[in-house]
Amino acid sequence: MKTITFITSENDIIETQANSGSLMELAVKNKVKGIDGDCGGVCSCATCHVHVNQEFWNAVGGPSALESDMLEFDDNVSDYSRLSCQMQVSEVPDGLVLKVAK
């Protein structure tokens, strides 16, 4: 079981736990404000944008080509942007902290 923390744009801290699934699904399940996942997780809508806490960036890794294209012109893109539907619980480090993009 991994612990993953989401921080919303209103600075609400939501600590979640999971073994599997995508981080978008995890956020939706835990009602993390600002993560909608409207397309169901197929990298088509960019409604699940998060900023990875800098210290975890290397362990998490950067976006795929499609994901990176989705993010490039997003108003709130940063060097640590990812789409949480493209991140799997099984592949991210325990204790990960993510900030929900505005």
Place this chain on the structure above:
Amino acid sequence: MQATTDQTCVIIGASHAGINCAFALRKEGWEGAIIIYDKDPEFPYHRPPLSKAYLTSEAGTEHSLLFPKENYTEDNIQLKLGISVLSIHAEKQIITLSDGSEQRYHKLVLATGARPFIPPIEGIVTAKNVFPMRTATDANNIRQAFNAAPKKRVLIIGGGYIGLETAASLKKLGAEVSVLERESRVLARVTTPEMSAFFTKLHEENGVNILTDKTVTKITPLSEGNLVHCSDNSQYQADVIVVGVGITVNTKLAQSANLILENGIKVSASCQTSNPYIYAIGDCTFHYNMHYQTNIRLESVQNAIDQAKVAAKAICGQTEVIYDSIPWFWSDQFDIKLQIVGLSTDYNNLVIRNEETENSFSMWYFKDDELLAVDAVNFAKAYMLGTRFIKAKQKVDKIKLADTSIPFKPNSFI
């Protein structure tokens, strides 16, 4: 907000619109009961994957749920699946149900969607292995029939998005697939001749037969499979037939409540119908789009979810709630991701931008100088930038846009 503790909000339809509305109601502070009815017994799931990834996934794979089961319990949302609503008694604010009972409502949300249109083709009702593609049951039926067929000959009647996605998925599974389209090009109702030509070529290169100007007149049984007859006297053998020729909006319940209908259920900017206690959302609504200043009906996840949120706010008593969204849509076929933003209906000029990578381009639809819509093929950047430009009503330099020697950056085109 008025106290809603003793009130009941009933939602008819447990797909994207209905389910998102239920959760949005809780988020907006609805304290009373929320009850959702749907005749589909399946736990509420994402529909778009059915014709795409779901069809090619391992048999027995679970559907991708809209929300996990625990969330319904936590938010005290009552799901009544496998039950049909028979009629609405609007004066009494009561609905009657297929199990013989009645349910009173204070607010009612119609998320009744649409059903596949089955064209009146001779023999279509009695023919074996003919399926629409809209529900989980449909997808499972297609997969089962396909797996059981000794020969894998598939005919798709209708070259729209559903038909082409299903064709691509079944081709991936090793089928021999032909698409019979009545018009002279596929996707004729929803996109431009240029895009139709691209998807025709894509399917043909992947071994799908695209046959246009084909009106199916009759289906007759063979010892193995069916024979499909067309008006030009051509005939095709098929073990599995998928019908994707469009939908019919479910308006029977709205009619029983005497709601105003106009190409669907007519709703206001806050998704209210002509009865102040009844709202309607999703594929079944005929609504006003603020950006394009036109009345439309949209079959899409975006519209379902956005209207669900608007209706929830309005039901919870928020005033001046207005639906104001730019439509978006996507389709996955073979290794192609098509992303569409905006409504291209009234365009009078088009800019095509081809990227260096093969099968990667975007089409920009303008009405005079106003950007109306963008179709992006394996080029999500264009989809995202197009969204930004359309929302901002940004004037775009078309000559620069068409010039691929100019890097694809927002400032390059404004």
